[in-house]
Amino acid sequence: MGSCDDCPLRGAGGSTSCYLLVPEEGKTNVRLADCLASLQQPNVSPLSGLFLRRVDLRGLVVSNKRIEGADLSGADLRGAVFNRVTLHDCLLNDADFENAVLQDVDFRGAKGLRGLLFYNAIALPIRLPDLDELELPCAYEQKQQWPKAEYVYRILKESYRTHGMNKYSGFCYEREMEMQRRQARGWEWLALTVLWLSCGYGERPERTVVSALLIILGFALAYTNLTLVGSAGDIHRDLAQALYFSVITFSTTGYGDIHPQGWAQVFAASEALVGSFTIALFVFVFCRRMTR
Numbered sequence: 001m002g003s004c005d006d007c008p009l010r011g012a013g014g015s016t017s018c019y020l021l022v023p024e025e026g027k028t029n030v031r032l033a034d035c036l037a038s039l040q041q042p043n044v045s046p047l048s049g050l051f052l053r054r055v056d057l058r059g060l061v062v063s064n065k066r067i068e069g070a071d072l073s074g075a076d077l078r079g080a081v082f083n084r085v086t087l088h089d090c091l092l093n094d095a096d097f098e099n100a101v102l103q104d105v106d107f108r109g110a111k112g113l114r115g116l117l118f119y120n121a122i123a124l125p126i127r128l129p130d131l132d133e134l135e136l137p138c139a140y141e142q143k144q145q146w147p148k149a150e151y152v153y154r155i156l157k158e159s160y161r162t163h164g165m166n167k168y169s170g171f172c173y174e175r176e177m178e179m180q181r182r183q184a185r186g187w188e189w190l191a192l193t194v195l196w197l198s199c200g201y202g203e204r205p206e207r208t209v210v211s212a213l214l215i216i217l218g219f220a221l222a223y224t225n226l227t228l229v230g231s232a233g234d235i236h237r238d239l240a241q242a243l244y245f246s247v248i249t250f251s252t253t254g255y256g257d258i259h260p261q262g263w264a265q266v267f268a269a270s271e272a273l274v275g276s277f278t279i280a281l282f283v284f285v286f287c288r289r290m291t292r
Contacts, residue, residue, distance in 0.1 A: 023051045053091075073112065094139075097121050115139040119148040123155050125162045131171060141179070150179035166292040170203045177201040198278070199285045208282040212250070215278065219271045220246035226264035230257060250275035 019027065020035045032055065050070035057075050063083040073093045080100045088109035096117040106127040107113070114135040128134065134156075140149035157172035178201070181192035195201055198211045223242035230241065245258045249271045260268040 020050045020052065025054050027052070027055050092116060102126050118152045118155055120151065121155065123159060125159050126155075127163060128156065128159050128168075131168050137175070141175075146179045146183045150176055150183070153179060170289075170292070174201050174203045199281055202285050202288060205282060205285040205289060208278060208285055212275075212278050212282070215271070215274055216243070216246045216250050219250070219267060222267055223260075223264060226267060227261040228264055229259045229261055246271065251279070252276055 019032065048068045048070075050067065050072075052075050053071045054074040055076070057072075057080060058078045060077060060080040061083075062081070062085050064085075066086045066088065067090055068088045070087070070090045072095050073091045075095050077100055078096055078098045080097065081103075082100065082105045083103045084105075086106040086109065090110045091112040092107075092110050093112040094115040094117075098117050098119045098121060100118075100121045101124075102121055103124045104126075105123075108127050108129045110129070111133075113129070113133055116134075117139055119140065138149055138152045140146075140152055153172045153176040157169050157176060160166070160169035160172060177192065178196065181189060181196060184192055197207065199205065199208045220239065220243040223245055224237050224239055227236075228242065228245060241258065245260075245268075248254060249268050252272050252275055
């Protein structure tokens with residue numbers, strides 16, 4: 001049991017250390033009340049070695065503090081207010097920050113961030129570690145609570161964007177949109193699914209390239225069973241010629257020396273429209289990524 005020389009509660013009740021340091025789970029609110037009130041006193045900063053695992057800390061208010069080496073695993077921090085707080089080397093696995101107000105809170109030095117609950121929390125802003133340290137997917141997504149997961153990914157997205165971490169912000173935006181898709185129904189679900197497959201919600205230009213190649217190949221296979229007329233006459237079941245025709249039709253450069261007849265005209269017109277849209281989508285997604 002570590003000593004707590006800076007704490008004004010040291011020695012209270014004959015104890016040689018503060019109750020906040022005692023390695024005991026589920027501490028009672030009655031005994032914690034005075035200890036928690038002491039957190040606002042300037043002579044207990046930084047706060048080091050607090051053991052608050054699975055403790056009810058609802059409504060806790062902490063301002064202008066640096067908390068080091070604390071164990072807050074599974075702590076109930078719903079409705080808490082943290083203002084200008086740094087959490088360094090702290091264990092936060094499964095801590096519940098729902099409905100909390102987190103203003104200028106620095107989580108970058110924390111460890112053990114698995115299962116954090118942030119639904120309805122107000123973050124203005126917070127500093128976060130790298131994504132791999134957050135151990136995503138978030139707890140709500142694992143429980144298939146899509147609206148709550150969407151809210152958390154939105155918080156993460158805005159926090160990373162505020163601090164210029166655009167790669168991580170983009171990933172969280174993609175997860176946010178995926179949570180929307182899983183809630184959607186009917187045409188909205190279909191539209192979001194197409195957006196996800198074709199460009200990863202605007203975050204993956206490589207998907208647009210793959211989609212374009214698949215569209216070109218698909219139409220080429222269709223043309224092998226339709227009527228195409230070349231300079232030497234009708235073209236039937238010639239995949240190479242059909243692929244060539246599909247490429248120039250997709251890229252809207254014209255038909256060249258091959259012309260569609262009958263139903264092939266409908267397919268060619270459709271491919272030209274899809275090609276125009278896909279090329280524009282690729283330009284948008286690529287430029288969006290490069291300019292961030």
